Amino acid sequence: MEEIKTIMIGATLKELRKELNISQEEISGRTGLDRTFISMLERDIRQPTITTIFLLAEALKLKPFELVKKVEEKYKGYEIKRDTY
């Protein structure tokens, strides 16, 4: 069982956005979140909170749980193990 420390949602977000053929600026407009922040989310430099996940899902035309499910599918066979700090 491989260990990971943080959930990476970036690739999933980018894929879904590309499927819709829209820009980061469009996501920014739809969510009310800053454009540079969307960029950082896609590059896994930032992590969304649950409210942000709900906003992103709405912008990407799917349900929050579906978005999470897509992220989840990338982590089959991995165990999350945080750094306790």
Add this chain to the structure above:
Amino acid sequence: MEEIKTIMIGATLKELRKELNISQEEISGRTGLDRTFISMLERDIRQPTITTIFLLAEALKLKPFELVKKVEEKYKGYEIKRDTY
């Protein structure tokens, strides 16, 4: 359509924990998150990030998307509308 500003996961977390008959301290132990932080999450004083959601789901013996789905069901007919700050 009612407007809300933040997603409240607290009640869902507490219900699931009660169903398992375990303490906040047990959740703290299973997730590696601070006990006082679990308390704040249940009282909606704090918001989890996606990594925290995955950890909580594991501790509560369900899949992350199932946890999110349960939260989602409490928001039928609501629209999220953040304060842009």
Add this chain to the structure above:
DNA sequence: ATGTAGACTAAAGTCGACC
């Protein structure tokens, strides 16, 4: 076993500018 409070550190999220 839980809520709360205070003080703290790390990370979420904004904004303006430039490439």
Add this chain to the structure above:
DNA sequence: GGGTCGACTTTAGTCTACA
């Protein structure tokens, strides 16, 4: 259109302590 940098404010998350 998107990456990045710096400076900023707010919040996630820790920890000790007490009711």
